[in-house]
Amino acid sequence: MSISLALSTSQSGFAALGTRAEVTSTNISNADRPGYVRRDVELATGPANTGVGTNAISREVDRALQSREWTSVASAGYHAGMSQSLSYFANQLGEPGSLSALPALVSGLQSELDLLSVNPDDAIVQASVLRRAESLVGGISDAAGAIYTTSQRSVDAINSMVGEVNSLTTQIADLNVRISASDPGTSELASLQDQQDAAIGALAEMVDVKLVNRGQAGIDIILPSGASLVEGSSAIAVSFDRSTETLRAGDIDITPGRPGTRGISSGALAAEVELYTIILPQAQSQLDAFAGALITTFEGADLSLAPGQAGLFTDAGMAFDPARQDGLANRIAINPVVDPAQGGELSRLRDGMGAVSPRALADSTQVTAFTDAMSEQHSFDPTLGLGGNVTLSGFAANFVTAPNLTSVEAARQAESAQSAVLAVQAERSVREGVNIDTEIQQLLAIEQAFAANSQVISALTRMMDDLLEAV
Structure with missing residues (x-):
């Protein structure tokens, strides 16, 4: 080996040591930064198979752990989002024990009818029954309003998250371009990959993502x-x-819970779309079924009605029509024939809505029929999820408590998923994070190598001087 080649080899060693020192000091200075992944220098043989060079600055990422973390993050996002939205909905409906909640309103009407059956001609009690019936109608209307308000909130959340998802995917795609153009031998590539992983982590909170690593060509993001x-x-x-209540990625339907689609099933966006497209429409169907059962209960118990006549509770003034049950909770109303404010007569609570002549003042037959009917079980569609055979009061109680129970369970699952996230992050920190002691040892090794290269340079310099003197 010539002296000049030996000098060149030592100089390449200094350059490689400088890069290693830079990366090691970067590791130490970022040791406590959340999400930072330790860097390492990949060494290679220098030009013309002499000396040493740096091939790339790599990040010590455990892709399997990273994928597990993103899956857990998406699960936590789904359950937390579902819990928060259902908790909001439950608060709109009112606490199950509240006097303004549907179960209390049903019980209140039943109690007043019981009092009226003792003295069916008492105008004060009759007026109280009417107020209770009006309160129940108002409670149903308020519950329908809670569904609408929650739906509006859900749509706003969906639109916001869709915008955020698109912003993050655009950012990831742009970083792919910059990563492809970057020099793997510099720290720029690792920094860009850090930014990309942070964007993917934020994306995973909303949708469950899978990563296809294409090396320096970047990554592809796909859904499960x-x-x-x-x-x-x-x-x-x-x-x-x-x-159409449809979520799409490009032209592909990814709406969660829809048969025959490639729907997402995890992440906060999946929870919000599922709430809007499945849970809230089912709640509306449950409320419509309850309104229908209330109308038909009083129609069936009213001994004075002719076929097609409306009872105490009506569908916007008309009798119940099973073909018009959708949206019934928004239309249910008190029959005006019993409301003095609309020209009606309170005595029809004793006589019946369709009575052509009054009953005896002490005749409680009709009132007793009403009270008995309210205590009977009704056959509800079991697909509504609130029981197939249950009383009006029981169905109302199930309707109010179901969102609370589901919210509590979702919160429990969110807490469990978050614990899984923390566990994976701790494991990643051990495998990918910076150990200060190890980095200090690395610096000492670099220092020793630097001193050795310096000795080589000094020896070569003396040799050059000796040769020049000999000449």
């Missing part, structure tokens, strides 16, 4: 169903069509 969100430098836009 196979639909793509990022393909190289292209981001596939996510959209939500409120009119």
Whole structure:
């Protein structure tokens, strides 16, 4: 080996040691930064198979652990989002024990009818029964309003998250371009990959993502169903069509819970779409069924009605029509024939809504029929999820408590998922994080190598001087 080649080899060693020192000091200074992944220098043989060079600055990422963390983050996001939204809905409906909640309103009407059956001609009690019936109608209307308000809140949340998802996927795609153009031998590539992982972590809170690593060409992001969100430098836009209640990634239907689709099933966005497209419509169906049962209960118990006549509770003034049950909770009203404010007569609570002549003042036959009917069980559609055979009061109680119970269970599952996130993060910190003691030892080794290279340079310099003197 010539002296000049030996000098060149030592100089390459100094350059490699400088890069190693830079990376090691970067590791130490970022040791406490959340999400920072330890860097390492990949050494290679220098030009012309002499000396040493740096091939790349790598990040010590455990992709399997990273994938587990993102899956746990998506699960926590789904359950936390579901818990928060259902808790909001439950608060809108009112506490189960509240006097303004549906179960208390049903019980209140039943209690007043019991009092009226003792003295059916008491105008004060009759007026109280009417007020209780009006309160019950108002409670049903308020519950329908709670469904509408929660739906509006849900749509706003969906639109906000769709915008955030699209912003993050665009950012990830842009970073793919910058990563592809970056020099692997510099710290820029690792920094860009840090930014990309942070964006993917934020995306995982809303949708459960899978990563296809293409090396320095970047990454692709796909959903568990196979639909793509990022393909190289292209981001596939996510959209939500409120009119069809459809969530799409590009042209692919990814609506959660919809048969025959490639729907998402985890993340906060999945929870909110599921709430809007499945849970709240079912709650509306439950409330419509309750309103229908209330109307038919009093129609069936009213001994004075002819076929097609409306009872105490009506569908916007008309008798119940099973073909018009959708939205019935928004239309239920008190029959005006019993309301003095609308020209009606309170005595019809004793006589019946369709009575052509009054009953005897002490005749409680009709009132007793009303009270007995309210205590009977009704056959509800079991697919509504609140019981197939249950009383009006029982169905109302189930309707109010169901969101609370589901919210509590979702909160428990969110807490469990968050614990899984913390456990994976702790494991990643051990495997990928910075150990200060190890880095200090690395610095000492670099220092020793630097001193050795310095000795080589000094020896070569003396040799050069000796040769020049000899000449």
